[in-house]
Amino acid sequence: MFKLSSFRLRVFRECRRRYRYRYVEGMPTRPSAHNTMGAHVHNTLKAFFSLPEPEERTPERLLDLLLESWQQNRSGFSDLDDEERWRERAAAQMRTFAREHDLAARPLLLECYLATPISPQLALLGRIDRVDDDADGLHVIDYKTGRRPEEVDVQQLHLYTVMLERSLGRPVARASYLYLDDGTAWSACPQRRELEEALAEVNTAYNEIVNERDYPTTVGRHCSFCDYQSICPSREEIVGRRLHSGW
Ligand code: SF4
Numbered sequence: 001m002f003k004l005s006s007f008r009l010r011v012f013r014e015c016r017r018r019y020r021y022r023y024v025e026g027m028p029t030r031p032s033a034h035n036t037m038g039a040h041v042h043n044t045l046k047a048f049f050s051l052p053e054p055e056e057r058t059p060e061r062l063l064d065l066l067l068e069s070w071q072q073n074r075s076g077f078s079d080l081d082d083e084e085r086w087r088e089r090a091a092a093q094m095r096t097f098a099r100e101h102d103l104a105a106r107p108l109l110l111e112c113y114l115a116t117p118i119s120p121q122l123a124l125l126g127r128i129d130r131v132d133d134d135a136d137g138l139h140v141i142d143y144k145t146g147r148r149p150e151e152v153d154v155q156q157l158h159l160y161t162v163m164l165e166r167s168l169g170r171p172v173a174r175a176s177y178l179y180l181d182d183g184t185a186w187s188a189c190p191q192r193r194e195l196e197e198a199l200a201e202v203n204t205a206y207n208e209i210v211n212e213r214d215y216p217t218t219v220g221r222h223c224s225f226c227d228y229q230s231i232c233p234s235r236e237e238i239v240g241r242r243l244h245s246g247w
Pocket of ligand 1: 015017217223226229233
């Protein structure tokens with residue numbers, strides 16, 4: 001069965017050539033500082049909310065857990081100063097989290113991996129960071145370690161909602177992104193029509209993926225985060241666009 005995650009869908013939508021390199025040819029990606037930091041922050045929050053006694057959940061413990069996680073993987077940084085900058089950013093995110101959010105919350109699920117068939121050929125894959133069982137129903141939460149974008153892409157939350165509802169057989173009342181840099185949240189109550197539209201979009205993308213033969217490049221700001229710039233046939237255009245646009 002073909003498996004699609006929201007990240008994989010986004011890669012396909014942004015640049016089909018990058019999709020080919022990563023998912024068709026299976027070319028490796030380099031460790032990146034942001035991915036390493038993001039993994040540590042997610043590990044820390046999972047370990048923190050797994051502590052059984054709410055009184056153990058102090059801001060100091062949150063920072064201790066971050067440092068413990070950090071020792072396990074220090075890849076992706078250019079040098080020690082670079083690593084220190086990223087570690088301080090992660091620590092700042094944890095301090096902000098401790099200030100802005102309920103540390104005594106008792107999540108129903110933490111880092112929940114789901115694979116949900118949505119047709120005979122296709123399954124959705126996803127890892128939901130956290131699910132709370134709030135008074136008004138299930139609450140899907142996704143932590144974001146990057147900066148809050150000007151426009152929120154809700155597809156990921158809609159797909160998580162579909163997967164969770166089908167897995168637990170219960171409706172989701174709310175879905176949120178928690179932006180850890182500034183401590184803000186973006187929340188919505190997913191509507192049936194929106195969930196159906198998200199599934200239709202996945203099925204459309206699936207049909208395009210299995211019929212794609214050329215995998216054209218699409219140059220844009222996202223090229224800055226692509227591991228395959230050195231082999232990309234559009235690299236000269238990328239250099240020119242970057243000089244012109246400043247990204
Ligand atoms: S560098 Fe840009 S255009 Fe080239 S494969 Fe990567 S994302 Fe696509």
